[in-house]
Amino acid sequence: MKPECSINDCHTDSEVRGWCRTHYSRWQRHGDPMYLLPEAKDVECSVNDCHKPGRARGWCKKHYGRWFRHGDTGKRTPTNDEYRELLHMKPVDDGFWNQVVACQKERLWV
Numbered sequence: 001m002k003p004e005c006s007i008n009d010c011h012t013d014s015e016v017r018g019w020c021r022t023h024y025s026r027w028q029r030h031g032d033p034m035y036l037l038p039e040a041k042d043v044e045c046s047v048n049d050c051h052k053p054g055r056a057r058g059w060c061k062k063h064y065g066r067w068f069r070h071g072d073t074g075k076r077t078p079t080n081d082e083y084r085e086l087l088h089m090k091p092v093d094d095g096f097w098n099q100v101v102a103c104q105k106e107r108l109w110v
């Protein structure tokens, strides 16, 4: 049996340099086996009871897509303040939305 990865709390078998594959590839890519991808420490989707990582506007991909298509994030009705904010913000960021749509078409929007 191989020794465990030397990272605290990681109990995967070590493969290279005393690290498991995950930690080793992190070290290779980022020079730090403990490096966290920016999205990994990112906020959760701000929709109630949704704990997916927030991708755009603080919403996960699903809720963002809903808002993008329907103007709201789903069953939850936005408060008047939120709704006003959404209406107010949408035109401001049109360039960004177009980019997002372009990315979605190219399947780069993960």
Ligand SMILES: [Zn+2]
Pocket: 005, 006, 007, 010, 011, 012, 019, 020, 021, 022, 023
């Ligand atoms: Zn590890």
Ligand SMILES: [Zn+2]
Pocket: 045, 046, 047, 050, 051, 052, 059, 060, 061, 062, 063
């Ligand atoms: Zn969500």
